[in-house]
Amino acid sequence: MPLRHRWLRLCLAAGALFALAACASHPQWQLDDVQGHLPDLKFQMTSDLGQPVTAATYRGKVTLLYFGYTHCPDVCPLTLVHLHTVLQKMGAAADDMRILFVTVDPTRDTVPVLHQYVTAFDPRVVGLTGTSDAIAQLAKRYRVFYKPAPAGASSSGEYEVTHSSAIYIFDREGRARLLATPGSSNDEILHDLNILVGQQS
């Protein structure tokens, strides 16, 4: 057997071993594993209670980051209801989780409106707002695309906002771990969150 082929076999064997080792030490995620591919959670914003908050405020909780806006009667509620259903199924463990709903429409989403909106879905949803810059920075950090309100739009204006529908999931230390999309089923999200919330950092 030529030397080259033996090396190839050795490499393949080593690769298989490595894959096995990886399987043994890592859970079988059903969502997209983004560990190491996206930056840690980091922001400076205002909560729906009007308090300044940062990523450190939610350290110790598993967090789900989602970008939306309150004048979104169909898709945003659909996502929040999915997450609410998952959290209900998790029982007491869900108290260690927070859904961070970041508005991409700070013009219309005042703190009181944001508060009424998020609490209508689940007590574990936190509404986050901030300056347009702070929101843009956070969106950019996770490569979230959105088309914000047109220039000069008023808080009572009628306009549409395009936004990304992905849900970014962070562990208790604020490390980006998983990515859920609108195509992810409740069972897949539930499966992975149960593992993640069970991991003590």
Next chain:
Amino acid sequence: MNFRTLIGAAMLALSATTFAAAPASPDAQVEHAWIRWLPAKLPAAGYAVIRNAGDEPLRLNGARSPDYGMVMLHHSRLAHGDSTMEMVDHLDIPAHGSVELSPGGYHLMLSQPMRTIKPGDRVKVTFEFAGGGELQTDFSVRPANASGPGD
């Protein structure tokens, strides 16, 4: 009152008389009609299944409600992970078929509530079909975190 408002008012008056005389649309049936309530007078979404029992296709042109200043037919579209809501001119219901207004797809967007609307309420909505046919239905108002018409 400027010229445009005047024309708008005239058109509104005209359409009101048209609707008053509009025939019912016996071929259409609406089931599982519900509205996802949202707080703070935010626009809400309405969902239903519309069946066409007739031999001809039906074209839904829109809807109106005495409880909302504006009702529009919308479609949520998901492309490359981005979601957009767009207005839809009309929706065709095939003969002996049905269309579903459901979360994440076609829906009614009901904005400018005329009264305080809360979960448990019923809201009257009139569907307007091409050719002048109409159908009035009661929508049940469900909590924001409801997953369907009766969970």
